[in-house]
Amino acid sequence: MRAKGAVTATDYAGVLDADPREYERLLRSLTVNVTKFFRNWETYAAIESKVIPALWERDGCEPRIWSAGCSTGEEAYSIAILLHKHSMHTGQRERLEGLRIVGTDIDSECLAEAERGFYGESALSETPPELRASYFSHVAGLHTLVPEVRKLVKFEHGDLLGAQPPLEEVDLLVCRNVIIYFEREAQDALFSAFHRALAPGGFLVLGKVETLLGDARSLFAPVNARERIFRKI
Numbered sequence: 001m002r003a004k005g006a007v008t009a010t011d012y013a014g015v016l017d018a019d020p021r022e023y024e025r026l027l028r029s030l031t032v033n034v035t036k037f038f039r040n041w042e043t044y045a046a047i048e049s050k051v052i053p054a055l056w057e058r059d060g061c062e063p064r065i066w067s068a069g070c071s072t073g074e075e076a077y078s079i080a081i082l083l084h085k086h087s088m089h090t091g092q093r094e095r096l097e098g099l100r101i102v103g104t105d106i107d108s109e110c111l112a113e114a115e116r117g118f119y120g121e122s123a124l125s126e127t128p129p130e131l132r133a134s135y136f137s138h139v140a141g142l143h144t145l146v147p148e149v150r151k152l153v154k155f156e157h158g159d160l161l162g163a164q165p166p167l168e169e170v171d172l173l174v175c176r177n178v179i180i181y182f183e184r185e186a187q188d189a190l191f192s193a194f195h196r197a198l199a200p201g202g203f204l205v206l207g208k209v210e211t212l213l214g215d216a217r218s219l220f221a222p223v224n225a226r227e228r229i230f231r232k233i
Contacts, residue, residue, distance in 0.1 A: 004022070024108075027106065027107065035071045035072060035074045035123075036074055036122070036123050036124070036125060036126050036127075037074045037077065037078050037123055037124050037126065038078050038126050038127050038128065038131070039074070039075070039126055039176075040126075040208055041128065042226075042227060043176075043205065043208065043227045044082065046224045046227040046229055047079070047082065047205065047227075047229065048082050048086070050223055050224060050229065051172060051203050051205075051223070051229065052082055052083060052086050053086070054203075055171050055172060055203075056083075056086055056087070056090065056092070056095075061171075062095055062097075062098030062099050063083065063099060063171045063172060064100045064167045064168075064169060064170050064171050064172075064199070065079055065083075065099075065101040065102070065170070065171065065172045065173075066103075066104070066165060066170045066172070066173045066197070067079065067101070067102070067104070067174050067175075068104055068160060068173060068175040068178065069104070069105055069106075069176075069177075069178035070104060070110075070111075070114065071105055071107070071114075072110045072113045072114050072119075072123075073110075073111075073113070073114025073115075073117070073153070073155065074119070074123055075103070075174060075176065076101055076102075076103035076153045076155070076174075077117075077149065077150070077153055079172070080149050080152040080153050081131060081135050081145075081149055083096070083099060083101075083152070084096065084135075084148065084149050084152065085131075096148075096152065100154075100167060101152055101153045101154070102153075102154050102155070102156060102166040102167055103153060103154070103155045103156075104155070104156050104157065104158030104160075104166055105155075105157070106157070106158065106159050106160075108157060111156075111157060114155050115155055117144050117150050118139070118142040118143070118144050119142060119143045119144070120143070121143070123143070124143055134146075135149055160175075160178070160190060160193075161186060161189070161190075165193075165197040169198075169199035169202075170197045170198050170199060171198075171199050171202050171203065172203045172205070173194055173197060173198055173202065173203070174205045175190075175194070175204070175206060175207075176208075176228075177207035177208075177209070177210070178207070179191075179206070179207075179210055180207065180209060180210055184213070184214075187213060188213070188214055188215065188216065191213075191215075191216035191219060191220075192215075192216075192219070195216075195219045195220070198232040199232070200232065201231060201232060202231070202232045203223065203230070203231055204220055204229075204230045204231070204232065205227075205228060205230075206228040207228065208227070208228060211228065218233070219233060220232060220233060221233050
């Protein structure tokens with residue numbers, strides 16, 4: 001409002017009516033885009049040890065992964081790295097061809113940055129050294145993922161409230177540090193939507209400061225409560 005010289009909310013509503021581009025500026029100012037590769041490594045370690053083997057061991061079904069509120073893509077790419085690593089260790093590299101990982105976000109600029117796939121040093125500050133060495137290259141002062149991992153992830157524009165999931169029968173839904181910004185009614189609706197989107201026995205991963213509330217506690221069973229990993233009942 002200060003940037004536009006609007007004294008009251010009504011004044012700013014007039015700015016929005018007069019300039020549709022202001023909606024994008026408002027959206028960018030309201031959305032929170034703080035993320036890193038392997039942010040809170042303990043959570044990713046639990047995903048690597050408990051979730052990925054369970055997904056990979058099912059015969060005839062390649063995992064379907066949804067990173068909801070993916071921001072600039074680090075979360076979706078981190079999951080892709082762990083899946084690639086597991087496929088190599090198990091001698092099942094060919095299964096990567098059927099793997100589907102989709103990251104969605106409401107911020108188009110963040111999605112464009114995720115598609116470009118170039119990151120500064122701070123984005124890798126929590127990345128284990130062995131993964132940094134194996135999966136990243138250094139180009140013109142920036143880090144980029146190896147092509148074999150980048151091609152595993154697709155990005156789409158998506159609004160969590162009311163939009164259709166990008167995949168059917170999701171096996172792993174990662175939505176970390178997003179629902180805390182919604183009011184309780186919207187949180188309840190999101191948990192119900194996540195439950196519908198997940199395949200039977202599918203996994204849900206939340207942020208470290210988030211938890212299941214109300215009726216949602218009857219929809220999911222804890223796999224690792226400390227790391228906020230749950231499984232659809």
